[in-house]
Amino acid sequence: MRAAEIMARIVAALKRVGTEETAAAEGVEQARRDYEALTRRQDQQFLQLAQRRLKALLTAPADARMSEAERKAIAIYGEYRKAASALQANLVQAEDQLRRALAEQKESAERLASLERESATRREATRRRLSALAEWRALFAKEEELSGKVMSAAAHLAESERNRDELSRRYQADALFMYLNRRHYGTPQYPGGWFSRWGDGLVARLIRYERARRNYEMLHTLPVELGRRLKEMREEQARFKSGMEGRFREELERDGGGAVETMCEAERTRRERLKSKVQSC
Numbered sequence: 067m068r069a070a071e072i073m074a075r076i077v078a079a080l081k082r083v084g085t086e087e088t089a090a091a092e093g094v095e096q097a098r099r100d101y102e103a104l105t106r107r108q109d110q111q112f113l114q115l116a117q118r119r120l121k122a123l124l125t126a127p128a129d130a131r132m133s134e135a136e137r138k139a140i141a142i143y144g145e146y147r148k149a150a151s152a153l154q155a156n157l158v159q160a161e162d163q164l165r166r167a168l169a170e171q172k173e174s175a176e177r178l179a180s181l182e183r184e185s186a187t188r189r190e191a192t193r194r195r196l197s198a199l200a201e202w203r204a205l206f207a208k209e210e211e212l213s214g215k216v217m218s219a220a221a222h223l224a225e226s227e228r229n230r231d232e233l234s235r236r237y238q239a240d241a242l243f244m245y246l247n248r249r250h251y252g253t254p255q256y257p258g259g260w261f262s263r264w265g266d267g268l269v270a271r272l273i274r275y276e277r278a279r280r281n282y283e284m285l286h287t288l289p290v291e292l293g294r295r296l297k298e299m300r301e302e303q304a305r306f307k308s309g310m311e312g313r314f315r316e317e318l319e320r321d322g323g324g325a326v327e328t329m330c331e332a333e334r335t336r337r338e339r340l341k342s343k344v345q346s347c
Contacts, residue, residue, distance in 0.1 A: 164344070171340040178333040185330050188323030189314075196317060205310055212303045219299055223292040230285045237282045242273050252279055 196202035237243055250256045251266050252275065258266060270276065318324055 167340065167344045171337070171344055174333060174337045174340055178330065178337055181326060181330045181333055185323065185326045188321065188326055189318060192314070192318050192321045192323060195321070196314075205313075209306065209310060212299070212306055216296070216299050216303055219292065219296040223289060223296050226289045226292050230289055233285055234282070237278065237285075240273070240278075242269055243275060243278055243282075246270055246273075246275050247279065247282065252276055 193206075197206065237247075246252075246266060246269060249258065249266065251258075251270060256263070315324065315327070318327065
């Protein structure tokens with residue numbers, strides 16, 4: 067039950083208190099005011115004061131003349147105090163769990179950073195050793211070549227997309243060109259009869275539509291083609307790196323770096339688990 071609902075029930079109950087039971091009504095009203103002060107300031111002294119006044123109210127002679135509404139108001143207030151106490155205990159426990167989880171997460175991040183530094187040092191040492199071998203020099207060169215090709219293809223794709231967006235606006239601003247283009251003039255999809263074809267042909271020759279249509283289509287097809295080629299190159303690069311990484315891992319094991327790699331992977335898994343733990347707190 068929420069505090070707002072509890073207060074609503076207390077207020078409704080107090081309104082039903084009879085005028086002949088003034089002393090008891092004033093005691094409950096004072097307890098309600100003490101509760102509101104407790105909610106605003108969360109001060110333990112107000113809670114103790116409310117407890118004393120409720121106790122006095124329950125043991126006073128007026129208790130025999132208390133209405134059912136008053137009794138319910140007091141019971142509701144008691145329920146709230148128990149709920150508030152339990153909520154506070156749960157909050158303290160949750161905060162403690164969060165602090166411990168954050169501390170674990172920090173410790174894991176520091177440990178992972180240390181392991182990754184050690185792993186990088188060991189991998190570089192193994193790479194230097196392998197670079198002295200002709201076979202591995204060729205593999206490293208192939209790796210760099212593929213990486214360079216992928217970067218170049220990605221740059222060409224980005225440039226073609228910028229050109230498509232910028233130059234397309236010029237064609238789209240030409241009403242006659244867009245009229246013919248929407249009717250697919252010059253393609254097998256053109257639906258016009260002989261008269262429409264004759265009229266549209268006059269317009270096409272006037273604005274040199276055929277050449278503009280080819281350029282407009284190229285603006286849109288080129289990024290698609292470059293995107294397809296880039297995807298293929300990335301897949302080839304991924305296959306090469308996967309095979310090379312397997313062989314490199316074997317050499318790393320010979321140099322004693324495999325154990326550090328395994329610890330890095332285990333710590334990354336632990337870090338992700340701790341992230342979930344923190345989010346659930």
